[in-house]
Amino acid sequence: xxxxxxxxxxxxxxxxxxxxxxxxxxxxxxxxxxxxxxxxxxxxxxxxxxxxxxxxxxxxxxxxxxxxxxxxxxxxxxxxxxxxxxxxxxxxxxxxxxxxxxxxxxxxxxxxxxxxxxxxxxxxxxxxxxxxxxxxxxxxxxxxxxxxxxxxxxxxxxxxxxxxxxxxxxxxxxxxxxxxxxxxxxxxxxxxxxxxxxxxxxxxxxxxxxxxxxxxxxxxxxxxxxxxxxxxxxxxxxxxxxxxxxxxxxxxxxxxxxxxxxxxxxxxxxxxxxxxxxxxxxxxxxxxxxxxxxxxxxxxxxxxxxxxxxxxxxxxxxx
Amino acid sequence: xxxxxxxxxxxxxxxxxxxxxxxxxxxxxxxxxxxxxxxxxxxxxxxxxxxxxxxxxxxxxxxxxxxxxxxxxxxxxxxxxxxxxxxxxxxxxxxxxxxxxxxxxxxxxxxxxxxxxxxxxxxxxxxxxxxxxxxxxxxxxxxxxxxxxxxxxxxxxxxxxxxxxxxxxxxxxxxxxxxxxxxxxxxxxxxxxxxxxxxxxxxxxxxxxxxxxxxxxxxxxxxxxxxxxxxxxxxxxxxxxxxxxxxxxxxxxxxxxxxxxxxxxxxxxxxxxxxxxxxxxxxxxxxxxxxxxxxxxxxxxxxxxxxxxxxxxxxxxxxxxxxxxxxxxxxxxxxxxxxxxxxxxxxxxxxxxxxxxxxxxxxxxxxxxxxxxxxxxxxxxxxxxxxxxxxxxxxxxxxxxxxxxxxxxxxxxxxxxxxxxxxxxxxxxxxxxx
Numbered sequence: 002x003x004x005x006x007x008x009x010x011x012x013x014x015x016x017x018x019x020x021x022x023x024x025x026x027x028x029x030x031x032x033x034x035x036x037x038x039x040x041x042x043x044x045x046x047x048x049x050x051x052x053x054x055x056x057x058x059x060x061x062x063x064x065x066x067x068x069x070x071x072x073x074x075x076x077x078x079x080x081x082x083x084x085x086x087x088x089x090x091x092x093x094x095x096x097x098x099x100x101x102x103x104x105x106x107x108x109x110x111x112x113x114x115x116x117x118x119x120x121x122x123x124x125x126x127x128x129x130x131x132x133x134x135x136x137x138x139x140x141x142x143x144x145x146x147x148x149x150x151x152x153x154x155x156x157x158x159x160x161x162x163x164x165x166x167x168x169x170x171x172x173x174x175x176x177x178x179x180x181x182x183x184x185x186x187x188x189x190x191x192x193x194x195x196x197x198x199x200x201x202x203x204x205x206x207x208x209x210x211x212x213x214x215x216x217x218x219x220x221x222x223x224x225x226x227x228x229x230x231x232x233x234x235x236x237x238x239x240x241x242x243x244x245x246x247x248x249x250x251x252x253x254x255x256x257x258x259x260x261x262x263x264x265x266x267x268x269x270x271x272x273x274x275x276x277x278x279x280x281x282x283x284x285x286x287x288x289x290x291x292x293x294x295x296x297x298x299x300x301x302x303x304x305x306x307x308x309x310x311x312x313x314x315x316x317x318x319x320x
Numbered sequence: 321x322x323x324x325x326x327x328x329x330x331x332x333x334x335x336x337x338x339x340x341x342x343x344x345x346x347x348x349x350x351x352x353x354x355x356x357x358x359x360x361x362x363x364x365x366x367x368x369x370x371x372x373x374x375x376x377x378x379x380x381x382x383x384x385x386x387x388x389x390x391x392x393x394x395x396x397x398x399x400x401x402x403x404x405x406x407x408x409x410x411x412x413x414x415x416x417x418x419x420x421x422x423x424x425x426x427x428x429x430x431x432x433x434x435x436x437x438x439x440x441x442x443x444x445x446x447x448x449x450x451x452x453x454x455x456x457x458x459x460x461x462x463x464x465x466x467x468x469x470x471x472x473x474x475x476x477x478x479x480x481x482x483x484x485x486x487x488x489x490x491x492x493x494x495x496x497x498x499x500x501x502x503x504x505x506x507x508x509x510x511x512x513x514x515x516x517x518x519x520x521x522x523x524x525x526x527x528x529x530x531x532x533x534x535x536x537x538x539x540x541x542x543x544x545x546x547x548x549x550x551x552x553x554x555x556x557x558x559x560x561x562x563x564x565x566x567x568x569x570x571x572x573x574x575x576x577x578x579x580x581x582x583x584x585x586x587x588x589x590x591x592x593x594x595x596x597x598x599x600x601x602x603x604x605x606x607x608x609x610x611x612x613x614x615x616x617x618x619x620x621x622x623x624x625x626x627x628x629x630x631x632x633x634x635x636x637x638x639x640x641x642x643x644x645x646x647x648x649x650x651x652x653x654x655x656x657x658x659x660x661x662x663x664x665x666x667x668x669x670x671x672x673x674x675x676x677x678x679x680x681x682x683x684x685x686x687x688x689x690x691x692x693x694x695x696x697x698x699x700x701x702x703x704x705x706x707x708x709x710x711x712x713x714x715x716x717x718x719x720x721x722x723x724x725x726x727x728x729x730x731x732x733x734x735x736x737x738x739x740x741x742x743x744x745x746x747x748x749x750x751x752x753x754x
Contacts, residue, residue, distance in 0.1 A: 029438055038731055038732070057440075064731045064734075065731040069680070069681075069683055071673065071681065075480045079725035083467060083726055083728075094680075096585050097676035097678065100594065100674060100675040107383060108385075109381040109382055109383035109386070109435055111409075163584065286440060288409075288411065289410055290439070290440040290441050291410040291414025291439070291441040291448070292411055
């Protein structure tokens with residue numbers, strides 16, 4: 002029995018030490034729940050938000066929805082109980098997240114969405130800070146058009162239909178491709194298939210492996226994020242087709258940028274998650290201090306190619 | 321009340337739950353504020369000495385609780401005052417104050433609700449509005465209390481764990497027969513997808529009537545029950561281990577859910593659908609009431625009926641059960657069917673809580689359900705287990721998850737601590753037994 006008591010005491014101490022001590026200039030708490038902290042992109046976003054908040058005397062509770070809408074709902078309910086001053090949300094599901102945002106509205110806790118937002122028209126979000134995904138998709142198409150010059154033009158899209166942000170990327174991509182096709186009636190770019198990779202590496206790998214069985218003459222792939230694109234690269238390497246197919250990702254994750262530097266991927270429209278995290282916290286500070294904030298703040302992507310990779314000294318970092 | 325039902329003392333795990341509750345109650349002690357009308361009354365007392373000519377500005381945010389505060393304040397001020405109530409968002413409040421200052425109508429008293437007090441706008445009042453330095457600011461002083469023990473939070477824990485706890489009833493029965501059901505997570509998704517698809521595609525989407533919503537729900541539950549029956553049939557008639565059968569069923573159910581929904585979440589459903597997940601009776605969420613009712617029924621079935629004794633007999637000693645004429649196949653199939661039906665119910669509650677259906681729901685729920693059953697004292701070898709123990713097991717998991725969120729433990733660390741605490745809970749359970 003003594004052992005047991007010791008065991009428990011150790012636990013109590015461990016947990017207590019995890020409880021963050023409040024500092025003197027403590028002003029309040031922000032609850033943050035992102036899609037998944039396993040994705041370094043959201044880790045960077047969360048870290049930057051935490052740093053920016055700390056500068057202003059705010060504490061950030063960082064949690065991860067882990068792709069599970071009900072887990073994320075529980076986290077936000079816990080934030081409401083804790084009476085946080087604001088919530089930063091990257092919804093796991095653009096549609097179903099609305100219901101819990103409505104509850105925050107009822108409880109007067111301002112919700113700021115970062116990177117993705119909720120599509121529920123009855124849910125009020127103070128401000129939505131994100132990458133300009135539509136124009137980013139156009140940049141991806143520009144890069145692919147450049148990569149496919151003088152080649153056959155059969156393209157696969159790896160998408161993530163549950164995420165609004167990724168739908169926008171694909172829409173921008175397709176719009177630019179269509180523009181190209183109307184201008185160049187002789188050299189049409191054909192989108193042979195659009196398969197889900199659900200923003201995950203293993204699924205990108207599987208979808209690509211299957212697609213090259215059906216379309217062995219594929220020459221280009223646009224994946225809606227880096228894990229999806231890296232999965233595609235893996236499948237192409239395995240099938241010995243990496244030379245033949247130009248892969249465009251999206252994000253600018255360290256691993257994606259390294260793949261571009263090494264010539265495995267052609268280019269990425271890169272996002273700036275740290276900037277999104279910082280700008281979100283800045284918007285919260287402004288709002289709580291009584292200043293109007295814009296309801297949408299879009300942050301442009303920029304195209305990152307091999308030359309950028311070779312010159313990049315901070316390739317392992319996000320910007 | 322029946323004494324055996326509430327003899328929690330015999331469950332070692334109950335002590336663990338009590339321990340966890342005490343632990344998190346202590347760790348979540350924070351400053352608590354008066355709310356509603358009482359807060360208004362307390363604030364009104366602070367401006368009691370105001371002169372008739374004094375301008376008073378009462379600032380709150382826009383929620384319902386704040387409306388009550390305003391009523392409480394207005395009812396409690398004894399005399400006619402020059403009162404202006406600002407129930408707004410921070411930017412709107414700043415605008416109004418700036419215009420008051422410009423018009424040189426600086427209020428002598430500023431009364432802040434707790435919400436408003438926490439805005440940066442007023443935390444940094446001296447720098448924001450140096451003109452207001454002579455104004456008297458009235459706020460409510462805080463007392464200490466535990467966030468965990470708030471009634472709202474305790475209901476929140478029960479609501480969060482309801483789906484897992486309900487499915488754990490079926491899982492307890494399956495595990496007592498020495499089987500296991502890995503398909504429940506996928507059945508949650510399937511049920512959620514079926515009910516929302518039926519409503520969205522065949523019953524008029526947002527305009528669906530309540531009766532058709534109920535029918536859609538029943539269809540979803542029955543489909544899950546049928547898949548449960550299939551699991552039972554394969555386990556008994558073909559003598560395949562239930563681990564493998566339900567693993568296959570997990571893939572099948574998940575695949576069907578993805579196919580029906582085309583990988584999308586389905587949200588074209590009427591507002592009335594959220595009733596199950598959000599409505600409250602006597603202040604208690606429906607899902608929690610349903611959970612409690614199902615536990616009472618299940619406890620009676622397992623302790624007072626022939627069926628219950630057969631379930632224990634099958635898991636305790638299969639050969640003996642067979643020789644004494646227990647209809648093993650029939651009982652096993654029924655047990656799997658119950659587990660499937662309850663998973664279907666769980667899926668509908670989840671869909672209702674989230675106001676949509678998606679094939680991603682329920683991922684890895686089977687593991688939490690199994691953990692709840694095992695923490696609750698059921699043996700994976702079969703023949704042993706109690707329904708109330710499972711409910712406690714589910715609450716152990718719910719309390720740990722909720723407590724860690726309230727304390728603000730980092731997300732990675734949460735997984736480690738949850739795993740370790742489950743182990744500790746099991747160790748204590750073992751100590752208690754020996």
